[in-house]
Amino acid sequence: MVRNEVEVLALGAGPANLALAVAMEELAAEELAADTFIAEAHENVVWQRGMLLPWTQSQVSFVKDLVTLRNPRSKFSFINFLHSVGRLDEFVNLGTFTPYRQEISNYLQWVADSMSRVRIGYGKRALSVAPIWNADGQVDGWLTRFADDTETLSRHLVVGTGRDPLVPEQFAGLPADRVIHSSQYVEHIADVDASAVRRIAVIGGAQSAAELLWAAHQEFPSAETTMVMRSIGLKNYESSKFTNEIFYPSFIDEFHAAAPEARDQLLREMHLSNYGGLAPGMLETLYRQRYLERLSGEERLRVITMTDVVGTRVEDDEVVLSLVDRRTGRADELRCDLVLLGTGFRGTMPALVRDLAAELGIAEITVDRGYRLQLPATDGASCYLQGVNEATHGIADSLLSVLASRSGDIVKGLLTGRRTVPALAEIG
Incomplete structure (x- = not known):
């Protein structure tokens, strides 16, 4: 087991911790940036990896990038990225504030590649994080173990790995090759034999489910695609000024x-x-497609509303969904070959954070205004949580909108709490 030592370890090289890296380089270049390491489980940076479809767009303005709302003069802005790759004129001519996801993903990798002080390591999947206690029963630091047989000792920890996918319990027992969550769609759909799929069920009624429905409808042109949702129908995002x-x-x-x-x-x-809700463009696309299919008499795209999936089973090589109409209580069945889950992510803290809290003896996981985990006792160590604090910081906490300001808050908190401490090797 190889052990490394850093002052700040950030888990996950998604937008949250890349914004943190930018803030480190701009606000703490001499103090912390060079002793900050970001560990990414994958071999590259990809935004919304599971749903990075070529036609998908962000629902957030490009101005809400990793840095602009904190420092509009930053070299790490989305606009400077476009200029650097020679695509600024074309993007301006496109006339949109919402880039394609692929372009945002490319921007994030460009930012990662542009770091001069903060280091990013790929292929480093965190298995566990354990607190390091001193003789007085205070937390001195953190020991993180990775799947590549290395471990990292750090004074400060920043968790930015996102939430865990939500797979409702009624789907948990289905064979792995028959059910795909949106977070793994791009990766796993490539393994599906298109000739064996005639009916696809999509579960959910918001943007990710709608994108799954449209992607499957295009990718499997001979299959029927049916969306099953609990609500009365697909709705627009609430997006008034x-x-x-x-x-x-x-x-x-x-x-x-x-x-x-x-x-x-x-x-x-x-x-x-x-x-x-859904983005207006997605709603329009689905409604027009359903209208055209009804007009032609060849309906492949269906939507079943106000219906619960109360059970699932595999029978005669088919997946059978047991349905209950919420209006009438009538029971029915839907048979399909493949289930796609647009069910989102768990509202609870990620498993890694829950496991860490158990080690710390924390019954209720809370953070302060600066995103710092409330520890029972600490001797200079800190842990920050990114993107999982909606209950205390609002619904924007998991979105791009607050990345720039939040990363600045965290870096300022780290600098304010910084003090002379023993060498990390001494606390290991």
Whole structure:
């Protein structure tokens, strides 16, 4: 087992920790940047890896990149990326604020490749994180073990690995080759034998489910594609200019200071601004396709609303979904060859964070306004959580909108709490 030592270890090279890397290079170049290491489980940086389809676009303005809202003069901006790769004129001529996901993904890799001080390591999947205790029962640092038989000792830890995929329990028992979550669609759909698929069921009623429906409809031109959802129908995102003010970085202070019942109300009312709706273009595409198919009499795209999937089984080499109509209580069955889950991600903390909290003896995982995990006792060590704090920091916490400001907050917190400490080897 090879052990490395750094002052700051960040897990995951997604947008959250790449924004942190930019903030390190701009705000802590002399103090922390060179002793910061980002560990990425994959061999490259890809945004929304499972759903990186060629026609998909971001629903967020390119101005909300990794840095612009914190430092509009930064060399790490999306605009400078376009200029650097010779595509700025073409993008301007495209006339949109919402780039294709592939272009954002390319931007993120460009930022990762542009780091001069912060180091990024690929193929480093974290298996566990354990606190290091001193003689006084205080946390001195963290020991992270990776799947490549290495471990890293750090004073500070930043977790930016995202949430765990939500696979509803009724689908958990299906064979792995019969069910694909949206987070793994691109990777696993390539292994599916198209000639063996005649019917595809898509579960969910928001953007990811709609994208799965359209992708499967295009990729399997001979198959019927059926979306099953609990709601009354597909809806637009709530995206009025008034509503969009909740995505301002300045709104975080207002949300964080609100009473618990007010936070709950805000999260409920803002659900359609991120989770429960679709982009207008996707809605239009699906509706027109369904209309054209009904017009031609060859209907391949179907939508079943207000229906629960209460069970699943495999029978005669078919996946059978047991359905219940929420309006009438009527039971029915839907037979298919493949199930695609657009069911999103778990609202709970990621498993790695929950396991760490158990080691620390923390019953309730909470962070302060600066995203620092509340530890029982610490002697200079800290742990920051990115993208999993909606309950305390608002619905924008998992989105691109607040990346620039949040990374600045975390770096400033690290610098403020920094002090002279023993060499890391001494606390191992």
